[in-house]
Amino acid sequence: MSNTHHASGLPAGAGQSRPHPSGSASPQPAAVYELHPLCTLFPRLSGSQFDALKGDIAAHGLRQPIVLYQGAILDGGNRYRACLETGTAPRFIELDGSGAAAYVLSANLHRRHLSPGQQAAIVASAQDWSRAQRSGGDRTARQGARLHLDTVAERAARAGASIRTQKMADKVARAAPELAKMVGRGELSLPAAHERLAAPPSPSPSQPVSGGAAAHPARPELLIELEAADKEIRRLGALVRELSTSDLAQQVAAWSLRFDQLSGRLAQLNATCNDADSKARRYARLLERVRALLGVDANAAIVPAIASLKEAAHARH
Secondary structure, three states, rough: OOEEEEOOOOOOOOEEEEEEOOOOOOOOOOOOOEEEOOOOOOOOHHHHHHHHHHHHHHHHOOOOOEEEEEOOEEEOOOHHHHHHHHHOOOOEEEEEEEOHHHHHHHOOOOOOOOEEEHHHHHHHHHHHHHHHHHHHHOOOHHHOOOOOOOOOHHHHHOOOOHHHHHHHHHHHHHOOOHHHHHOOOOOHHHHHHHHHHHOOOOOOOOOOOOOHHHHHHHHHHHHHHHHHHHHHHHHHHHHHHHHOOOHHHHHHHHHHHHHHHHHHHHHHHHHHHHHHHHHHHHHHHHHHHHHHHOOOHHHHHHHHHHHHHHHHHHOOO
């Protein structure tokens, strides 16, 4: 990685990265870095995925430096944690400028297995953070923090979500930022978070329940069902991600490749058979004309008939 460069896939002016002042190695063995608020919008690796990351770093070292911004980890929280747990010296680069939100979205939003609801919630949360930077802080931050996501259409396009999904995520992010972060991290589905906004507040023990249960008799049960469904969806998602890296998945991929190869070979054989059939019909028509010229009824009589014609020709000469 060069000493100073624009992050890959970022718009111009979105910030530059430079080596940490201490060099390419960890600045201080005892230094402990917190995650930047933008970094916490994304889910943390766990289970077999995090184990695979640790194994790779333990075997090959840290391939991609950890990006710092304003003294916190902007990108690379999972890599940093894996370095700490494997005893590997981390390397850092510092993001210059104030395009932190644009950088973190470009680096993480579409390279992870995120649902449209998660992506919409992350974009909404990042836009809220960027808007807060524009309304306060120093002049440089106010000038460079714009994400150009001021309309719902722009946010939906960046998230890869529908307008309806983005509007729902925007509403959750404005009304309950922590719920939006839970959605982004995959801890809660976007519909379940939106449903929680509509749920009436639970009465305090000192307040009498005046018709609340009667007014919404099915809402508690509905919330329980939604949360149970959300947990099941996340469990199945984790299972799919785990299977995608398992030996079984590799075998299925090999079988799929073999199937494609056999399908291609079958297509070739079908083409050859079709060509042979066309030639056979053409030869049959030719033999039919030869039989008519020789005045014979069977193909077996063609050769003797031609021999007789030759003998007759010789006899005349």
